Amino acid sequence: MDPRTENNPYLGFIYTSFQERATFVSHGNTARLAKQHGDIKLAQICGTIASDEKRHETAYTKIVEKLFEVDPDGTVLSLADMMRKKIAMPAHLMYDGSDDALFDNFSAIAQKLGVYTARTMRTSWNFWWRIGRSRSSPGSLARAEGAGICVRAAASDSETGGESAA
Numbered sequence: 001m002d003p004r005t006e007n008n009p010y011l012g013f014i015y016t017s018f019q020e021r022a023t024f025v026s027h028g029n030t031a032r033l034a035k036q037h038g039d040i041k042l043a044q045i046c047g048t049i050a051s052d053e054k055r056h057e058t059a060y061t062k063i064v065e066k067l068f069e070v071d072p073d074g075t076v077l078s079l080a081d082m083m084r085k086k087i088a089m090p091a092h093l094m095y096d097g098s099d100d101a102l103f104d105n106f107s108a109i110a111q112k113l114g115v116y117t118a119r120t121m122r123t124s125w126n127f128w129w130r131i132g133r134s135r136s137s138p139g140s141l142a143r144a145e146g147a148g149i150c151v152r153a154a155a156s157d158s159e160t161g162g163e164s165a166a
């Protein structure tokens with residue numbers, strides 16, 4: 001899978017901060033649903049994975065926060081670049097040998113059950129955008145601003161049954 005980070009560490013760390021948060025949220029929500037439906041073992045497994053993914057999210061978040069500290073303009077422009085490209089999850093390429101739309105179907109069900117929704121993506125965007133707005137120059141912010149529109153549009157599409165932002 002090509003996450004379109006172009007061997008650029010800014011893009012790579014931003015992508016990973018989103019991806020790790022997504023895996024934390026989705027495993028946590030799967031654990032919750034498994035528990036609600038009586039599968040305690042699955043809930044424990046997913047809960048353990050979610051804890052691990054939370055640690056990954058924390059690590060990559062600290063790295064991106066540091067990038068915003070030392071190079072706010074470069075980081076906010078990289079954030080905008082990744083948002084415009086859309087952040088595709090690694091599961092995007094999963095295939096069971098028969099269903100060509102396996103990920104789309106999986107994604108639609110995950111969205112419907114609340115395991116992973118476009119809101120999670122939007123929350124991540126809002127978190128980084130608040131930091132970017134407080135640190136970056138007006139010129140860079142103006143160049144980056146359109147990316148927020150991409151995020152909101154993707155979230156709206158997804159929340160109304162369109163393509164998932166994940």
Ligand SMILES: [Fe+2]
Pocket residue numbers: 020023052053056
């Ligand atoms: Fe991870």
